[in-house]
Every structure is written in structure tokens, then in C-alpha cells.
Amino acid sequence: MFKMNSTAKQIARQRIQVLFQQAARVNKANPTLAQRYVTTARKIAMSARMRLPTSYKREICKNCNALLVPGWNCRVRVKPRRETHVVVTCLSCGGQTRFPVKAKKEKMKLDQNNYKNETPRSA
Amino acid sequence: MKITPDIICHEFIGTEGKIAQSTHAGYLGISGKIVDETKNTFMIQHEGEMKRIVKDAAVFHFTFSDGAVVEISGKLLVGKPEDRLKKTVKRLW
Numbered sequence: 001m002f003k004m005n006s007t008a009k010q011i012a013r014q015r016i017q018v019l020f021q022q023a024a025r026v027n028k029a030n031p032t033l034a035q036r037y038v039t040t041a042r043k044i045a046m047s048a049r050m051r052l053p054t055s056y057k058r059e060i061c062k063n064c065n066a067l068l069v070p071g072w073n074c075r076v077r078v079k080p081r082r083e084t085h086v087v088v089t090c091l092s093c094g095g096q097t098r099f100p101v102k103a104k105k106e107k108m109k110l111d112q113n114n115y116k117n118e119t120p121r122s123a
Numbered sequence: 124m125k126i127t128p129d130i131i132c133h134e135f136i137g138t139e140g141k142i143a144q145s146t147h148a149g150y151l152g153i154s155g156k157i158v159d160e161t162k163n164t165f166m167i168q169h170e171g172e173m174k175r176i177v178k179d180a181a182v183f184h185f186t187f188s189d190g191a192v193v194e195i196s197g198k199l200l201v202g203k204p205e206d207r208l209k210k211t212v213k214r215l216w
Contacts, residue, residue, distance in 0.1 A: 004209075007129065012208060015134040022137045036159065037136070043205040 004048055012048035016041045020056055027067050038065045058088075063095030126191070128212045131199050136160060139186040140167055143194065146180045157185075162203045 023037040068074040075089040088097045141154035159166035165176045178197040185193050
């Protein structure tokens with residue numbers, strides 16, 4: 001079995017980065033070519049047994065590997081039912097992706113401060 | 124950029140390529156940006172046209188983003204992009 005050392009994984013990481021940059025450049029003119037770049041990047045990640053970074057994962061369609069640009073080839077909605085989550089629909093293949101939305105820590109701190117600044121009832 | 128035998132595992136899409144020598148007379152003088160890659164061929168954009176070059180038949184000069192120019196024989200680059208990542212070449216010097 002072929003085991004990858006750290007230099008080979010570094011090269012794989014660089015290659016994925018270069019491919020995503022090039023895909024962003026050619027997307028508007030030639031979306032099919034951008035799709036091919038994303039497919040190659042995913043195959044390299046699979047061959048090197050590494051995960052794609054979350055920021056890259058969120059801007060591709062898992063079904064057809066298209067590079068998604070909100071308002072142009074995908075639809076983004078926030079749904080409140082069950083738990084608050086974001087639904088991204090790819091307009092070329094119809095595939096949907098969902099991911100959860102977490103309340104941010106600063107917002108929770110502000111809420112705590114609001115309770116502290118309230119004037120006490122017994123005055 | 125330090126040139127090691129790992130250079131055959133790098134990404135060539137997005138680099139400028141030029142054909143220095145070739146066994147096929149029609150390939151001489153083609154240069155441009157590398158656009159796509161398959162198991163046996165490269166796609167180069169030459170003066171607005173897409174040209175498909177067989178890897179086995181040419182010696183390439185690649186220009187990377189930091190200015191380094193590397194001469195590589197096409198025979199070492201044969202393979203699908205994800206299979207080329209695992210290839211090794213014996214160091215001769």
C-alpha cells in the first residue's frame with residue numbers, strides 16, 4: 001500500500017488550492033471547465049486521503065461539482081423548522097445541501113449583559 | 124522555487140507552457156496557457172484556439188507563477204492527474 005509522507009500531502013494541498021483559484025477565474029466564462037477543475041480537486045483529495053477545507057466544501061454542489069455563486073446559479077434560503085439551517089439549491093442539477101447555523105458566542109454574551117443592565121425591581 | 128524530482132507531481136493547469144522539441148512537426152511553436160489535462164494529453168490555448176497535445180510526443184517548457192522555467196520530457200508526465208500525484212522518479216544526479 002502506498003503511504004503518503006508529509007511532502008506529498010503538502011503538494012496535494014497546494015494543487016487543490018491552485019485548482020480552486022483557477023476555477024473561480026474561469027467560472028463566469030466557462031462553467032463546464034470550472035466543474036472539471038472541481039472534480040479533479042476532489043479526486044486528488046480522495047487519493048491523498050485528506051478532507052477539503054470547510055470554506056471550499058460550502059461553495060460547491062455535492063451532486064454535480066459545480067462552483068456555486070449565490071444569485072447566479074444557486075438559491076440560498078434560511079429555514080426555521082426543526083433547527084435553524086441554511087438550504088442551498090443548485091439550479092443546474094437540482095441537488096440540495098443543508099448545513100446547520102449556530103448561534104454566535106458574542107451574541108450570547110450581549111444577551112447576558114442585557115440582563116445585567118436591567119434596573120432591579122426592588123428600588 | 125527549489126527543483127526536486129517531486130516536480131512531476133505538481134499542478135500544471137494555470138501555468139504557461141511551450142513546446143521546445145517534438146516528434147510531430149505540427150506541434151512545434153505552440154505556446155500558451157495550459158487549460159486541461161487528461162491521462163495522455165494536455166489542452167493548450169494557443170492564439171485563441173484550443174489545441175490538444177499528446178504528452179508522449181513532446182518536450183515542454185513550463186513557466187511557474189514565481190518565474191521559474193522548467194524543462195520536462197512529456198513521457199514522465201503520462202497518467203491521470205490524481206495518479207500522477209503518487210509517481211516517483213529516480214534521482215540521477
